[in-house]
Amino acid sequence: MxxxxxxxxxxxxxxxxxxxxxxxxxxxxxxxxxxxxxxxxxxxxxxxxxxxxxxxxxxxxxxxxxxxxxxxxxxxxxxxxxxxxxxxxxxxxxxxxxxxxxxxxxxxxxxxxxxxxxxxxxxxxxxxxxxxxxxxxxxxxxxxxxxxxxxxxxxxxxxxxxxxxxxxxxxxxxxxxxxxxxxxxxxxxxVKHHSEVIVEDEKAERFAARKRLGIPDDTVIFASFGYISPNRRIDEILKAVCRLSSLSGRVVFYLVGEVSEPGYKVEELVRDMGLEGKVFITGYADMDYYLDIMKAADICFNLRYPYYGETSGNLHRMLGLGKVVFVSDIGGFREYPDDCLIKVPVGNESEVLALQIERLMTHPRLRERISQHALAYAKEYCTLEVAAHNYVAFADQIRRGLEKVESFIEETARQLLHDGVNSDEELMLRAVAERIVDMALEERPRREGS
Missing domain, CATH: 3.40.50 (Rossmann fold)
Structure with a gap:
């Protein structure tokens, strides 16, 4: 093909x-x-x-x-x-x-x-x-x-x-x-979004990435990836960081990506909340650095509101790396199993985030359990090989369907010509045949559901 x-x-x-x-x-x-x-x-x-x-x-x-x-x-x-x-x-x-x-x-x-x-x-x-x-x-x-x-x-x-x-x-x-x-x-x-890299040992990858980045092992790293915009709920995450008094001396928050809206003054927000020195805005990052920050992180955020119906590639990278991830409880994010990520209701998220983060950081076994479930989900559903196979299989299905339609149209035209229809009407005949096929396709779901 x-x-x-x-x-x-x-x-x-x-x-x-x-x-x-x-x-x-x-x-x-x-x-x-x-x-x-x-x-x-x-x-x-x-x-x-x-x-x-x-x-x-x-x-x-x-x-x-x-x-x-x-x-x-x-x-x-x-x-x-x-x-x-x-x-x-x-x-x-x-x-x-x-x-x-x-x-x-x-x-x-x-x-x-x-x-x-x-x-x-x-x-x-x-x-x-x-x-x-x-x-x-x-x-x-x-x-x-x-x-x-x-x-x-x-x-x-x-x-x-x-x-x-x-x-x-x-x-x-x-x-x-x-x-x-x-x-x-x-x-x-x-076709589920793939996870390009699926690791075997999240903890080993985390410490190796920190060594490459020069980040101490006892630092608590939060991270959000991709375009920096209001719909990523950055304001709410920053408010949650301010609430984490028990972790305040050890927390850093990486915003890995570019500010996508000129009017979004995220640096002013950081300054106004007194988080200078704790929040790092990297700008556009090459993939090696991008993945190293993701591997090094303790907790990742992949929040969305407003939500545009998209599926996040970054979320699938995080799952493949065994990360603990917060997502918005909305749209397609609701389809993921509850045990492999944490879903946060939309609106005033900071309080829920702060409470959940405190719980995670004081219960390391809970973090490990979520990490293991994330990896298991990625291994079962999100391998690159499965995604590639599903793409090609569906494309081939569409191709074969189109060939059948074309064959039907040509056979219908030949039969009508054989029965004495003038060849000048061929375009009209093809249009009629195509409409017959469309009607059959429209009727099929109703019959299958009856």
């Missing part, structure tokens, strides 16, 4: 880029894959040596030459990295990997952000009917918040993408339900 693969890749500073590197290196022995990127040079030498890499603008000519069985599109919520991929997924439908079931920010940046207000209104109407159009026009007239900034994220903008897709991969049942609510007939596969 030959795949055309569209995704952000290094040097882009994107979690999906890191994810794709890991996945591609595992998939390369299972399928022939060409990579397509939007106007930059891929920097990862492993990819350069293992794959043919083209600019996305070259796809039409490569398609004619190489005859790909299926296109694979990785979609996130950042228009800087995904706009060209999104447009290609609409014009050349294929298998969509939906890392984020919201993507309103990306679509709004593509349309409203480029002065295309009426196109934005039309997109809101396509997704949400008359209500969507009304909300969009009210916003354009200066009434209320921008739709993509409203509490509860009520306006996900994935319908057009889902309607065009040949199939969809998601990472959680939560995301699968969202996709099915938009188009019941589309094939959807849940």
């Amino acid at each position: 030959k795949l055309a693969y569209f995704s952000p890749l290094p040097p882009l500073k994107s979690g999906i880029a890191d994810y794709s590197v890991e996945l591609l290196l595992a998939m390369r022995h299972l399928a022939t894959i060409d990579l397509f990127v939007a106007g930059y040079e891929v920097s990862d030498k492993r990819l350069i040596n293992a794959f043919k890499i083209y600019n996305i603008s070259e796809f039409p000519s490569r398609k004619r030459v190489d005859g790909y069985d299926l296109n694979v599109y990785h979609i996130g919520n950042n228009h800087l990295y995904h706009e060209d991929i999104y447009k290609m997924a609409l014009s050349e439908p294929g298998l969509v990997v939906l890392h984020d079931v919201y993507i309103h920010n990306m679509v709004a940046a593509m349309l409203y952000g480029h002065g295309k207000s009426e196109e934005y209104v039309a997109e809101m109407r396509y997704n949400f009917g008359e209500e969507g159009e009304r909300v969009a026009r009210e916003f354009l007239n200066g009434v209320g918040k921008a739709p993509w900034e409203r509490d509860g994220l009520p306006y996900p903008m994935t319908k057009r993408l889902v309607d065009r897709a040949k199939g969809v991969i998601v990472h959680s049942l939560y995301a699968r339900e969202h996709v099915k609510s938009q188009r019941e007939s589309v094939p959807v596969e849940v």
Whole structure:
């Protein structure tokens, strides 16, 4: 099977880029894959040596030459990295990997952000009917918040993408339900996010990482990873750190990543709370340093609110390293077993966090038990080999389904031509046959559920 693969890749500073590197290196022995990127040079030498890499603008000519069985599109919520991929997924439908079931920010940046207000209104109407159009026009007239900034994220903008897709991969049942609510007939596969590294001994890895970093063994290390923004609940974590009087002399908190919103003054928060010298903001970190901090940490935070329906790659790195992790009790995070991480109710998290941290630090066996369950979960469900196999198996399933559809269309057209239909009507006949297939797919779930 030959795949055309569209995704952000290094040097882009994107979690999906890191994810794709890991996945591609595992998939390369299972399928022939060409990579397509939007106007930059891929920097990862492993990819350069293992794959043919083209600019996305070259796809039409490569398609004619190489005859790909299926296109694979990785979609996130950042228009800087995904706009060209999104447009290609609409014009050349294929298998969509939906890392984020919201993507309103990306679509709004593509349309409203480029002065295309009426196109934005039309997109809101396509997704949400008359209500969507009304909300969009009210916003354009200066009434209320921008739709993509409203509490509860009520306006996900994935319908057009889902309607065009040949199939969809998601990472959680939560995301699968969202996709099915938009188009019941589309094939959807849940492929759990992989853990690239799964260790055998969390404690040994922790002390080895601290030695490399020059951090004393008795230091209590908290850490949060990825973009630093309000929805990572950094304010609440900082408040919790302030409450930990019994640990105050030994605690350090690493924020590993870049501040993603210019107006978010996290350094001022640290200063105002008197936490200077305890909180370290690293900025963008290379993967070796990133993983060393993660390995060295006693407790990690992976909180989200507002929640955009995403599955966190960092969470799966933490599980694979046997970390004790706090997550928000929301959306897809609720699907993880309660014994392998700690779920925190959304809103005023600092008090709950402080109490739970005190409990963990005074009960080392509890920390060890959670760590062991995290590793067991990662080993059973999140290996890179399983993820790569599931991707290729589902892509092959979609390919075989498309071949059956094409065969049915051609056979229907031949039969009608044999029965005396004029060849000038071939396009009409193909459209009729395609609609018959669509109706069959739409009917199948109802029959299976009866």
